[in-house]
Amino acid sequence: MYDLLIIVAIAGLAYHNATIRDDEFANTSRKIGDRIGKLWDIAHYSMRENRFLRAEKALLTILKIDEKNAAAYNRLGILYAKQKEYRDAIDCFEIASSIEATPSSLHNLGLIYYETENYDKAAVAFEQSLKLEDQLAARHIAYAKVQEKLGNDKLMFQELLKAVELEPNKETYSLIIKAYRSHDMNLEADQYQAKLDKLKKLSTKPKRLLRPSRRVII
Secondary structure (H helix, E strand, O other): OOHHHHHHHHHHHHHHHHHHHHHHHHHHHHHHHHHHHHHHHHHHHHHOOOOHHHHHHHHHHHHHHHHOOOHHHHHHHHHHOOOOOHHHHHHHHHHHHHHHHOOOHHHHHHHHHHHOOOHHHHHHHHHHHHOOOOOOHHHHHHHHHHHHHHHOOOHHHHHHHHHHHHHOOOHOOOOHHHHHOOOOOOOHHHHHHHHHHHHHHHHHHOOOOOOOOOOOOO
């Protein structure tokens, strides 16, 4: 009976210690989370105010706390890209993609490769981005521009047409018209020019004012 009481007491003590450790871990995790949240706020505000050094320090501190924070690497890459520090930007986007391949990190990586005229790598990055998310016109436009540089006209037109399909607006119409004109495909260009002119006319047409209903409500 005495032995049983000892076993119960030891088990109770172990449970108590485990509960304390769990509480301590939860408190520590909460404190770390709060600190990272504050650092994100600093980074976001500093980038918006073009205070790049302060933003960089905040992001690097986040990465000291959480070295596999893909979002921080991605934001740091954007920061370096804004300052035209392309080599550092590429490193950050590559690390972000290796930790967590997202459409945004891959697209950003493609943009930097494009900016540095590394078109083959840019094409690969954009392709990977499109495999994860292909419903944004901007992604297809970026891929089309790379294909134009690589001389793949067929694929370039295919991507521009996809962009127009997804978002038929002034930008996409203008891009497809310019592409057709540059390849002496004036008939196709005229067709989209007509659509663009119609869109412009609709956007400048004054909206009709609706009179309030005179119906009597009983």
